[in-house]
Amino acid sequence: MRLGVLDIGSNTVHLLVVDARVGGAPIPAASHKRELRLAEHLEADGRMSRKGIDALVDMVASSKEFAEDTGCAEMLPFVTSALREASNCDEVIAEVERKTGVALRVLSGQDEARATFLAVRRWYGWSAGTLSVFDIGGGSLEIAAGPDEDPEVALSVPVGAGRMARRFGGKDVTALRRHVRAEIGSVIGEVLRRGPFDRSVATSKTFRTLGRITGTAPAADGPYVPRVLRREALSEAVERIAKMKPAERTQLPGVSDGRAPQLLAGAVVAESVMELAGMEALQICPWALREGIILNHLDHLDYFNGNGVGVEATH
Numbered sequence: 001m002r003l004g005v006l007d008i009g010s011n012t013v014h015l016l017v018v019d020a021r022v023g024g025a026p027i028p029a030a031s032h033k034r035e036l037r038l039a040e041h042l043e044a045d046g047r048m049s050r051k052g053i054d055a056l057v058d059m060v061a062s063s064k065e066f067a068e069d070t071g072c073a074e075m076l077p078f079v080t081s082a083l084r085e086a087s088n089c090d091e092v093i094a095e096v097e098r099k100t101g102v103a104l105r106v107l108s109g110q111d112e113a114r115a116t117f118l119a120v121r122r123w124y125g126w127s128a129g130t131l132s133v134f135d136i137g138g139g140s141l142e143i144a145a146g147p148d149e150d151p152e153v154a155l156s157v158p159v160g161a162g163r164m165a166r167r168f169g170g171k172d173v174t175a176l177r178r179h180v181r182a183e184i185g186s187v188i189g190e191v192l193r194r195g196p197f198d199r200s201v202a203t204s205k206t207f208r209t210l211g212r213i214t215g216t217a218p219a220a221d222g223p224y225v226p227r228v229l230r231r232e233a234l235s236e237a238v239e240r241i242a243k244m245k246p247a248e249r250t251q252l253p254g255v256s257d258g259r260a261p262q263l264l265a266g267a268v269v270a271e272s273v274m275e276l277a278g279m280e281a282l283q284i285c286p287w288a289l290r291e292g293i294i295l296n297h298l299d300h301l302d303y304f305n306g307n308g309v310g311v312e313a314t315h
Helices: 050-069 089-100 109-124 161-168 173-185 188-192 205-213 231-242 260-277 289-299
Strands: 002-008 012-019 027-035 074-079 131-136 141-146 153-157 199-203 228-230 281-284
Touching: 002 050, 002 289, 012 050, 012 289, 027 050, 050 074, 050 089, 074 289, 109 131, 109 141, 109 153, 109 199, 109 289, 131 205, 131 260, 141 188, 141 260, 153 188, 161 173, 161 260, 173 260, 188 260, 199 205, 205 228, 205 231, 205 260, 205 281, 228 231, 231 260
Parallel strands: 002 074, 131 199, 199 281
Antiparallel strands: 002 012, 012 027, 131 141, 141 153, 228 281
């Protein structure tokens, strides 16, 4: 079946269309995305602004049309930290559904960590042993760990790359680093108690970009090429990025205009979590939250019709 997963994040709204079947890997078929930067539309009182709501409604409507045009049997829409934290979140979701017919699901930070962990587990398989997984988003850092498909610990720390960039800018790296380490340090012990880990993994655009800057293979080489982010190379990159203006960062491999302003903050978060967790390297997984949402959905399709298409369980 063809499924669409609509990820409404702090920076980008991304509809990923995949061909999926129970027991198989979801295969990307099409993509539709737009940088809305919803987190920047949160007003002083915590409400999502009118401009932000209108942009979201327009993008959801556009995504619904795209999903229909590409033959999606179903669209799985969800929202993460930016809209989740808006004081008028319920009102926004109701307006989106009223105007587009799309009912958005709010994921908690722990939900995000669990779904991402599931995706990583399925990518590497049981032979990977006990996993620790790290995912830097726009609003938060998700951490999960354990030996199974459902992690023993799933945490969300409010130190996302976009959030930290807005709070600290690019001028006071020392204050940024101290804040990030204090936040991560308050929870990292809960993760490390689940160790030792057989494999430590990073997911998300931020980690992929940092990997690219430090020498990993480009996306054009395909998803099966091993990619590893090493802490020593990352620390060197942090020093280099801190001296660059956002416009100069776009000359680095894999850095877009939209991501450049938050690149330093994301790099500091990545460096901090690796140091506090005592990890010299993280393997970069091509699957993350969106794939986890799809896999979880497929897990609830527990038998097949005559065409080999999953049918939702009724028992």
